[in-house]
Amino acid sequence: MNVEMILSALPTLFAGAFVTVQLVVLSLLLGFALALAVAFGRLSSNRVISGITGAYVFLFRSTPLLVQIFLIYYGLGQFESIRESFLWPVLREAYWCAIIALTLNTAAYTGEILRGGIQAIPFGQIEAARALGMSRPLLYRRIVLPQALRTILPAYGNEMIQMVQATSLASAITLVELTGAARTIASRSFQPVEMFVIAGALYLAMTFVITQGVRWAEKKTATG
Amino acid sequence: MLDLLRFGSEGWGDEIASGAVMTLLVAVSAYLVGLFLGSGAAAAKLSGPAPLRWLAALYTTVVRGVPALLVIWLLFFGGSGLVTWVATLFGYGGRVELSAFAVGVAAVGIVSGAYATEVIRGAVRAVPKGQLEAARALGMGRLLILRRILVPQALRYALPGLGNVWQMTLKDTTLVSVVSLAELMRQAYLGMQSTRQPFLFYVTAAILYMVMTTCSEALFRALSRRADRGVRRAVSN
Numbered sequence: 001m002n003v004e005m006i007l008s009a010l011p012t013l014f015a016g017a018f019v020t021v022q023l024v025v026l027s028l029l030l031g032f033a034l035a036l037a038v039a040f041g042r043l044s045s046n047r048v049i050s051g052i053t054g055a056y057v058f059l060f061r062s063t064p065l066l067v068q069i070f071l072i073y074y075g076l077g078q079f080e081s082i083r084e085s086f087l088w089p090v091l092r093e094a095y096w097c098a099i100i101a102l103t104l105n106t107a108a109y110t111g112e113i114l115r116g117g118i119q120a121i122p123f124g125q126i127e128a129a130r131a132l133g134m135s136r137p138l139l140y141r142r143i144v145l146p147q148a149l150r151t152i153l154p155a156y157g158n159e160m161i162q163m164v165q166a167t168s169l170a171s172a173i174t175l176v177e178l179t180g181a182a183r184t185i186a187s188r189s190f191q192p193v194e195m196f197v198i199a200g201a202l203y204l205a206m207t208f209v210i211t212q213g214v215r216w217a218e219k220k221t222a223t224g
Numbered sequence: 225m226l227d228l229l230r231f232g233s234e235g236w237g238d239e240i241a242s243g244a245v246m247t248l249l250v251a252v253s254a255y256l257v258g259l260f261l262g263s264g265a266a267a268a269k270l271s272g273p274a275p276l277r278w279l280a281a282l283y284t285t286v287v288r289g290v291p292a293l294l295v296i297w298l299l300f301f302g303g304s305g306l307v308t309w310v311a312t313l314f315g316y317g318g319r320v321e322l323s324a325f326a327v328g329v330a331a332v333g334i335v336s337g338a339y340a341t342e343v344i345r346g347a348v349r350a351v352p353k354g355q356l357e358a359a360r361a362l363g364m365g366r367l368l369i370l371r372r373i374l375v376p377q378a379l380r381y382a383l384p385g386l387g388n389v390w391q392m393t394l395k396d397t398t399l400v401s402v403v404s405l406a407e408l409m410r411q412a413y414l415g416m417q418s419t420r421q422p423f424l425f426y427v428t429a430a431i432l433y434m435v436m437t438t439c440s441e442a443l444f445r446a447l448s449r450r451a452d453r454g455v456r457r458a459v460s461n
Binding site: 059062063064065066067068070071074075076077078079161164165166167168169171172179182183186187192193196197199200203204207208 | 285286288289290291292293294297298301302305394395396398399401402409412413416420421422423424426427429430433434437438
């Protein structure tokens with residue numbers, strides 16, 4: 001094993017890992033906000049709203065993420081109206097296309113997780129809150145969401161880990177994140193396997209941080 | 225615009241269709257590899273000797289913690305070397321090259337197997353211990369217990385989870401396009417390059433994937449219903 005060559009590759013790999021972390025954090029934050037809207041949309045008594053959010057969830061969960069990324073990155077650029085719109089500076093960049101695709105994808109999965117968490121709350125609690133004269137926003141802030149968030153923690157932890165891995169697909173649209181960086185070095189050097197092993201170790205470290213974080217949060221929010 | 229998808233020499237219809245068939249072929253092969261690896265690793269985790277248990281734990285932890293794409297690249301760059309090394313152990317002198325299909329099926333199968341392990345392990349543990357003890361008390365041999373008592377019941381518990389693993393495996397086959405295997409994504413990419421109509425080709429691919437995932441979901445639901453026959457519930461559904 002050539003230690004020197006591996007050491008010289010480390011800065012590129014770390015730079016790639018930094019891009020991966022950015023993609024994960026940004027798309028998880030944006031995705032969670034959108035997922036709240038999706039969950040409320042799915043639970044809405046308005047047929048049109050629940051129908052539209054239901055279709056959105058179906059579309060994004062029944063197709064592979066890579067297709068979604070390519071459709072946004074390559075597909076949208078086909079239309080002149082989009083190339084001439086104010087959105088083009090954003091949609092031209094692989095970085096933002098990856099974040100948009102990852103956000104839309106995780107929002108569909110997280111929305112369903114959240115919906116399950118909200119639906120798991122016993123109706124008696126909502127009746128009790130109403131009987132105390134709580135307004136709807138207050139009821140959601142104090143009763144529904146805190147409990148729903150606690151229920152979904154394990155499932156959402158899995159979704160976060162899936163997202164770390166999903167960011168690797170951004171390398172298919174020229175973005176040099178961790179997998180892309182490892183691949184670039186691998187095709188140039190005589191030690192391709194070592195590069196992927198180091199990249200794998202970095203991914204495992206990220207997964208480990210998330211599992212520990214979720215475990216800590218579960219302990220923190222456990223009742224009784 | 226839609227004539228681009230016509231069958232025959234001037235359209236891309238037949239290329240897309242052959243890509244979809246290749247996608248299904250890779251998915252089914254990888255899924256079978258995954259079920260095989262998953263059963264082995266689950267057996268190791270449940271009742272193997274310590275070294276095998278550790279090996280199985282290492283396998284599921286590592287593979288479920290890294291992206292499938294990384295596994296594909298690792299096998300693409302390192303797989304031939306590994307197979308060549310194994311071949312020299314058996315006295316073969318030349319270099320063994322792996323095809324894109326072999327790399328794809330192996331990589332997606334390894335990932336599929338890591339997830340299948342946990343599903344199968346959970347399902348086997350859900351079978352009441354008393355049943356196995358009763359079978360042993362009746363003098364059944366290990367294989368007979370496996371065939372008549374354990375597998376039929378564990379399969380019922382495993383089906384929903386195995387359905388999820390199948391959906392994941394089917395979607396993971398898209399990643400094999402990076403090593404130029406002519407599956408659906410790759411054919412859509414080639415079509416896009418020669419016609420400059422990316423939206424058309426990727427929407428077509430998306431619809432085909434949607435058909436595949438929806439049909440297989442229905443299939444797994446039917447299988448579940450069949451496995452559940454004769455099981456009485458408090459609430460019928």
